[in-house]
Amino acid sequence: MRPSGRAPDEMRAITIETGYTKHAEGSCLIGFGDTKVLCTASVEERLPPWLRGKGQGWVTGEYSMLPRATHTRGSREAARGKQSGRTQEIQRLIGRSLRAVVDMEKLGERQITLDCDVIQADGGTRTASISGAWIALRLAVNGLMKQGLIKNDPITGKIAAISCGIFQGTPVLDLDYEEDSNADADANFVLIEGGQIAEVQATAEGATYDEEGLLRLLRLANMGCDQIFTAQDEASH
Amino acid sequence: MRPSGRAPDEMRAITIETGYTKHAEGSCLIGFGDTKVLCTASVEERLPPWLRGKGQGWVTGEYSMLPRATHTRGSREAARGKQSGRTQEIQRLIGRSLRAVVDMEKLGERQITLDCDVIQADGGTRTASISGAWIALRLAVNGLMKQGLIKNDPITGKIAAISCGIFQGTPVLDLDYEEDSNADADANFVLIEGGQIAEVQATAEGATYDEEGLLRLLRLANMGCDQIFTAQDEASH
Amino acid sequence: MRPSGRAPDEMRAITIETGYTKHAEGSCLIGFGDTKVLCTASVEERLPPWLRGKGQGWVTGEYSMLPRATHTRGSREAARGKQSGRTQEIQRLIGRSLRAVVDMEKLGERQITLDCDVIQADGGTRTASISGAWIALRLAVNGLMKQGLIKNDPITGKIAAISCGIFQGTPVLDLDYEEDSNADADANFVLIEGGQIAEVQATAEGATYDEEGLLRLLRLANMGCDQIFTAQDEASH
C-alpha cells in the first residue's frame, strides 16, 4: 500500500499553468501533486564563446530549490557561495535532456536557457523540471516562429521524465517524498514520445535490482510519460 | 502623467495569497501590480552561535531574484558563486526592518528566517519583500502561539515599506519599473503603524532634492503604508 | 551629556593631510577626531566594458578597514575570500555619492577610483570616506586639467557626509564609536553644497523616530556639512 493511497501505476495529478511570468519568452508552473516547479525559457541572441560562428544554437538548463521548498529550510546556495553537486548534476541532466529533442542548426545562433526553480518539493523535482521545461521551450520557440525569427521548427519531438522505484517490494510510478525517502531503488527515466529512451539514472539504495526489475520500472515510466505527453500537448497549444 | 496612468498618490493593486507553500510555518505571495514576491517564514529552534544562551531569539532575512524575474535574464547568484552587493544590502534591510517590531526575549531562543524570493519584478521588490515578510512572520508566530510554544506575542506592531520618488518633477507613490528607471530621486521608507519611521533610504540619481522634497515623499509613503497595513490586517486574520 | 563632552551640535576636529601618498593622482588622510581614513583617487584611461565608447567617464569607490583599525582585530576580508555586506553597501554609497557631483561627459573616457582605507576607526568611517574622497577627486581632477587632459571642470559641486543620531533622547551631530554603539537611531546624510540632499540612510535601532525627528537630524547634518565644505575648500586649494 502506498502512503498516498495511490495504485502502483497511478500518477499524481498533473497541473500546468502556462504564462506564469510575464517577462520570460516561455514559462509554466508545473505541478505533480504537491511538487511545484516554475520553468522559464529565456531566449538570448548570444552564444557561449565556444559555440560562436558555428551556425548553430544551444539549449541549457539551470535548477534551484527555494530555501523553504522543503520540509526543513535548506541554506541558500548563493549564500554558501557554491552550487551543490546535486544541483549541478540535475541541471546538467535538464540541459542534456532538452537538447535531445532540439535541432541546433534549425534553432540558429541563439541560446535558450531553461530555468527550473522549485517552489515546493514533494519528490520528483528533477523529472517535473524536465517535463515543464519542454513546455516553456515549446512556447518560446512558438514565439520565435511567430515573429519569423525561426523558419523551420527546431523541436524534433516531445520529451518527458518521471521517477519510478521499488517501494516495499513493489514497483511504483511517480514517487512522492515519503516514498522516495524509503524506496529500495529509485530510477529516473527521460523518455521521448514514440518509445525512445533519452536517459536512465537508476540507483539502488540499500536493496538492488536485477534486469527484470529494471524492465518493470521502464514500463511504468512509459505509462507515466504517455500521460505527461498528453498534458504537454494540451498546455502548449 | 505616470506611464501607468495612475494618479501621483495612487498605489498599484495589492494582492496577497497566504499559505502559498505548505512546508513553511508562514508564507504568502504578495503582489504590488506585476511585482510578485514569495515570502516564507521558517522557524528553527537553533540560534546563530553568537546568540546562544542569552535568553532571546533572532529574526533574519534573505532575498533573491529568480533569474528571469526581470526583463532580461540575470545570471544566477549561486552559479556566479557570490551574492551581489545589492542583494546583501536588501537582505540586511529586510532583517533589520522586521527586527524593529519584534521583542526578541518574548520570541524565545529560536530563529525565524524570512526568505523573500522575487518571482516577477516590476519595481519595488525590496519594499514588497518587507511588507510580505511581516505577514509570513505574523502567521508563523500565530502558529507558535497556538502550539503554546510562545506565551506572549513578541510582535510589537505592524511594519510596511513603500518606495516613492520624484518622476518628471512630481513626487509619486509606489514606483513601477518604468518610473524607477527614469526617476530623478528614489526613496524607500520603512514605516511602523502609528507614524514612526524605522528606516529611510533616499537616493538622488541625477537630480537632488531638498528638505521640502524629502518631506513630501515621506508623506506619500505614510499614505501608502496605511493601505498596506490594512491589507496585512486582512491577510493575517 | 555626550561621552566626549561635546555639545549636541559640535563636530569633532577635522584634520586633512593632502598628498599623503606619492603615487595616487589625488590623496588625503582625513580625520574626524580619532577616525582616520586614507582616501586616494586613481585615474585610469580605461573604462569598465559596459561603458566603453559612450563618450563618458566613470567614478567608483572602494572601501576597506585595516584589520586592526578597530578595538578588537577583525579578520581580513581578502583572507576570508569575500567582502562583507557592510563593505559592499558602503562602497556602493561612496561611488554613488561622488557620481552625484561629476559630469561624466566632461570627465571624458576615463575612470577614477576612490579608495577609502580606514586606518583607525572611531565611528563615522563611511561619512569621513565620502568627505575625504571628494578632496582626493578634486586634486586628481585639478591635475588632469593642469595637464590639459580635461578642458572643462567635470566637478559640479562639493559633496560631504556626516552621521547624526538620537543619543539618550537628544539629537546629536557626528557620532563617535561610543555614541554610535548606543544610539537609538542613526542617520547618515550625504549633502551637496547649497542645500541639496544626495542621500539619506536613516535607521532606527531599538527606538524609532517620527517626521519631526528626521527633520532635526537633517538640520544638524546641514550644520556639520557646512564645516566640512569649508575644510574641503581649504584643503584643495
Next chain:
Amino acid sequence: MRPSGRAPDEMRAITIETGYTKHAEGSCLIGFGDTKVLCTASVEERLPPWLRGKGQGWVTGEYSMLPRATHTRGSREAARGKQSGRTQEIQRLIGRSLRAVVDMEKLGERQITLDCDVIQADGGTRTASISGAWIALRLAVNGLMKQGLIKNDPITGKIAAISCGIFQGTPVLDLDYEEDSNADADANFVLIEGGQIAEVQATAEGATYDEEGLLRLLRLANMGCDQIFTAQDEASH
C-alpha cells in the same frame, strides 16, 4: 569495426598494481588499456559531524583528473577554485557505488575515503575508478581486520563498473576515448557480483535507444563485469 580492432564484446586489457603507494591503507593503480587510475583508500577514525555517535561508519569517494591526463591540458580545478559539475557527479557516483556493498555498522565508527586520481585518460575513467576503488577498499579492510580493529567483514560483495555504448549502430563493451567521443549512446553500469544492478546511467547523445537497446547494453556490461570481478579477486588476495 571498432577503431581499436576489438570485437564488440571485447574488453581492453585490465592491469592492476596493488600497493602502489606506501602511505595509504589500501591502494592500486588500475588500468583499462591506456586509462590509468590511482585508487587509494584512507582510513580515518573520525566521522563527518552528522554521523557521529550513531554506531556506524561511512565510505566516500573523491575523483580528479591530473591536468595532463588528457589529450590537451585541462586547467587544474584547485586553481580554478571549484570542482566541475562532472567531477562532483562522478565522485558522488563512486561513493554511492561502494556504499552499496558495505555494511556500515560492521565497519564501525570510522570513515574510509576512496581517492581516485586519473593519471592517464582514454575513456571509462569513472568506471575504472569504481572497479579500482573496490580493490583499495578491500585491502584497507583486510588490514583493519588483521589488526583486530574490525571483527566481521563489512564488505558484502564485489562491485565493478563498465561503460557500454552504441557505436556506429553496434552495441560495444568498454568504450575507449575515440569510441566514447563518437558513440550514439553511452551507458555506465555499476554491477554487483551475482547479477544485481547497483546503478545505471544511460545517456543518448544524438541518437536514442529503446528497451531492447538498453537490455543489450546491460548484457554486455554483465560480461565485462565478470572479467573485472575475476581480476579484483586475483588482485586482492
Next chain:
Amino acid sequence: MRPSGRAPDEMRAITIETGYTKHAEGSCLIGFGDTKVLCTASVEERLPPWLRGKGQGWVTGEYSMLPRATHTRGSREAARGKQSGRTQEIQRLIGRSLRAVVDMEKLGERQITLDCDVIQADGGTRTASISGAWIALRLAVNGLMKQGLIKNDPITGKIAAISCGIFQGTPVLDLDYEEDSNADADANFVLIEGGQIAEVQATAEGATYDEEGLLRLLRLANMGCDQIFTAQDEASH
C-alpha cells in the same frame, strides 16, 4: 651608479613612528625611504584550534598592499576574492621570521597577529614589514609584561630584514623599486642580532650568481641589519 645616487652599501633613511594607531597593543609606521608600512600587533587570548591546551602561544603575520600603494592601482584582493600567491608567500615569511625570536611557552596561551599593511611601496616592502613587525611585537609584549600577564620576556632577540641585489654588476644594499625592477639578482635576508641567519630568499632573475656573490650580498645585509637593530632599539624604548 645607483639611480638614487646612493653608495652601494648605503641604506635609505629609516623612519619609525611608534603608537601610530590607538587600538593596537603595539604599532608603528616604518619607512625605508618612500616605502611606508603600517605594522600592528594584536593580542588575542584565543589560539587556533590546533594549538589549544598545549601550554604555548603563537605568532602569525598578515600582509597586504593598499590598492594604490604602487605606481599603478592594483585590484583589491578582497574584491578579487583571494589573496595572491605573492601575498601568501610574504605573510608566511613574516610569521616564520618573528617566530624565530619568540619563546612560545613564555608567551603563554595567546596569539599575537602582526598585520603589515603597505601604505606606500617603493621596493623592500616585505623586509620593511618584518623589521617593523618586530617593533610592534616588542611594544605589545612590553604592555603584556607591564600588566603582569607575562612574567618572563618571551622575545629572545631582535630580528630584521633587508634586501640586497646585484645591480648592473655591483652588489648593492636596500634596493628601491627602480633598482629592484632592473636587478640581475635579488635576495632577501632575515637576520638575528648577533650574526645568525633566520632566512635567505635569493633569486636570480636573468643573471645568476655564484657562492662568492651570495656571500657578498650576505655581508651587505649584515651591515644593513645592524643599522635596523639600532633603529629598533631606539624606537622600542
Next chain:
Amino acid sequence: MRPSGRAPDEMRAITIETGYTKHAEGSCLIGFGDTKVLCTASVEERLPPWLRGKGQGWVTGEYSMLPRATHTRGSREAARGKQSGRTQEIQRLIGRSLRAVVDMEKLGERQITLDCDVIQADGGTRTASISGAWIALRLAVNGLMKQGLIKNDPITGKIAAISCGIFQGTPVLDLDYEEDSNADADANFVLIEGGQIAEVQATAEGATYDEEGLLRLLRLANMGCDQIFTAQDEASH
C-alpha cells in the same frame, strides 16, 4: 646518525621513468627514494594575454599533492576551493627556476606548462619537482625541435634542486621526511650546471645558522646537484 643510515653527503636513490604518460609532450616520473613526482610538460600555442605579440614564449609551473601522498590524508585543494599558500609558493618557485634556463625568444610564441603532481611524498617534493620538470621540458623541446617548430635550442643549461639541512648539528644532504620534520634548519637550493645559483630558500626552524653554516649547505647542494645533472643527462638522451 641519519634515521635512514645514510652518510651526511649521501643522496637517496634517484629513479627516472621518462614517457610516463602518453599525452604530454614530455613527461617523467622522478623518484628520490620514496618521494615520487609525476612531471609533465604541456605545450600550448597560446600565451597568457599580457605576453601576446611580444615575440617570446613563457614557461610556468603548477604543483599539487595527491590527497594521500602523505602519511595522513590531506584534504583536496579543489574541494576546499583554493590552493594553499604552500602550494602557490612552490609553483611560483618551479616556474621561476625553469625560466632561469630558457631563452624566451628562442622558445617562440608558445607556453610550456610544467605540472608536478606528487604521487608519494617523503620529503623534498619541491626540489624533486624542479629536477623532474627540467627533464619533461627537455623532452618537450626536443619534440618541438624534431618537428621543426623551433630552430635554435631555447634551453640554455641544466637546472636541478636539492634540499639540505642541519640535522642534530650536522649538515646533511637530501632530507627525507623524518629528517625534514626534525631539522634545525632547512634550505632548498636551485642550481645551474656549471656552478651558478638560481635560487636559495633557507629557513631556520628553532635553531639558526651563520655564514659558515650557509656555505656548508651550499657545498653539499653542489655535490647533490652534480648527481642530478648526470641523471638528467641519461634520462633525456
